[in-house]
Amino acid sequence: MSHPSARxxxxxxATDVGTQPAPDAYGTGARFSLHPMTDSFIDxxxxxxxxxxxxxxxxxxxxxxxxxxxxxNRLLSYLTETIAHAGRTGVHxxxxxxxxxxxxxxxxxxxxxxxxYAPEVPHPTAATGLQASAHWALYPLEDGANxxxxxxxxxxxxxAKQLGVYSxxxxxxxxxxxDLADVLAAVVAGWLLVGADVRxxxxxxxxxxxxxxxxxx
Amino acid sequence: MSHPSARxxxxxxATDVGTQPAPDAYGTGARFSLHPMTDSFIDxxxxxxxxxxxxxxxxxxxxxxxxxxxxxNRLLSYLTETIAHAGRTGVHxxxxxxxxxxxxxxxxxxxxxxxxYAPEVPHPTAATGLQASAHWALYPLEDGANxxxxxxxxxxxxxAKQLGVYSxxxxxxxxxxxDLADVLAAVVAGWLLVGADVRxxxxxxxxxxxxxxxxxx
Numbered sequence: 472m473s474h475p476s477a478r479x480x481x482x483x484x485a486t487d488v489g490t491q492p493a494p495d496a497y498g499t500g501a502r503f504s505l506h507p508m509t510d511s512f513i514d515x516x517x518x519x520x521x522x523x524x525x526x527x528x529x530x531x532x533x534x535x536x537x538x539x540x541x542x543x544n545r546l547l548s549y550l551t552e553t554i555a556h557a558g559r560t561g562v563h564x565x566x567x568x569x570x571x572x573x574x575x576x577x578x579x580x581x582x583x584x585x586x587x588y589a590p591e592v593p594h595p596t597a598a599t600g601l602q603a604s605a606h607w608a609l610y611p612l613e614d615g616a617n618x619x620x621x622x623x624x625x626x627x628x629x630x631a632k633q634l635g636v637y638s639x640x641x642x643x644x645x646x647x648x649x650d651l652a653d654v655l656a657a658v659v660a661g662w663l664l665v666g667a668d669v670r671x672x673x674x675x676x677x678x679x680x681x682x683x684x685x686x687x688x
Numbered sequence: 689m690s691h692p693s694a695r696x697x698x699x700x701x702a703t704d705v706g707t708q709p710a711p712d713a714y715g716t717g718a719r720f721s722l723h724p725m726t727d728s729f730i731d732x733x734x735x736x737x738x739x740x741x742x743x744x745x746x747x748x749x750x751x752x753x754x755x756x757x758x759x760x761n762r763l764l765s766y767l768t769e770t771i772a773h774a775g776r777t778g779v780h781x782x783x784x785x786x787x788x789x790x791x792x793x794x795x796x797x798x799x800x801x802x803x804x805y806a807p808e809v810p811h812p813t814a815a816t817g818l819q820a821s822a823h824w825a826l827y828p829l830e831d832g833a834n835x836x837x838x839x840x841x842x843x844x845x846x847x848a849k850q851l852g853v854y855s856x857x858x859x860x861x862x863x864x865x866x867d868l869a870d871v872l873a874a875v876v877a878g879w880l881l882v883g884a885d886v887r888x889x890x891x892x893x894x895x896x897x898x899x900x901x902x903x904x905x
Binding site for chain 1: 723829
């Protein structure tokens, strides 16, 4: 599979990278969980968490999920590396990833005033060789008379098509199939394409690897 | 644990149940996945899906998740029953649930015109005896000058406190701990409390059972 640059399909950043606020200030981060369906799940999870490069990231793991704070390109690399490590065990593994930006606090955050920011869309990381099937949801959370949720969502879906991972619309989600690196890159790209115009954007993706019952359609 | 009625804390339905649109027309449904972390995961998943009462529901399962269409009280019963069945095996099992209303189509749906509708908040089902730990996110998706996302979210969190399952705010999510039936009831209640005023509302919850590393804080 070719790896066209996500940047080529970008709607353009809303701001220069140089003026990008720090991840802490802007609330840029991820929450994810790994579910290896094996009796030795603890070894697979801990092995994956230990193997990945955490440079530039702040991590907190509890009994439900792992919180990761950091810049978007590092989030993409870290998530790809961690989930790939679990997938390379050959075990049927599902990862659930939540990415959020623009809301530094908690679920009931008051969105801070200010313009929307998004850096350039990062390139997909090198192919992992792991085939992923995913269900993806994208939530632009904008109040105001000028809100136009759909424009960003359509751009994000179009971008997934250009990356070659779009495989259909389902109820509530878009289905993505392809190399794990490309699937996660499309999710991050969509989140940033919407984030160029909308300050608070969340996205959720459920990624399945090594499924005994599925595969790309 | 007591089971106070979620209805008592309801902000009140926006409409009578009698005028509630059909789940198909309003897009009322769920998408969920079960992740039993055992070598025999297929048996646990299929056993759970086979055991639950599907009366009044339409189900479609693919290799990533299961789509369920139906009225809110049946969704709550079905999800509680299915996830509890998997949990009763004693296996560490994580369920991820997405509930959506007000958007009959896919991720890029055009939200149909019309008022917001929500039925009465269903009572929690009988206690399952299973302790659940959960991370919950709630997304009111409303365009327009009168949008006020926070009012509904605060009502939903306050309702979770009254149900006795709120245990703290985390980055991007609210943490819930308690009997599985009460945790899922709080999620459905919050979705409906927001849904009384906002047409398109999605909510995601990751529920962990039998974790070897956690438990309520």
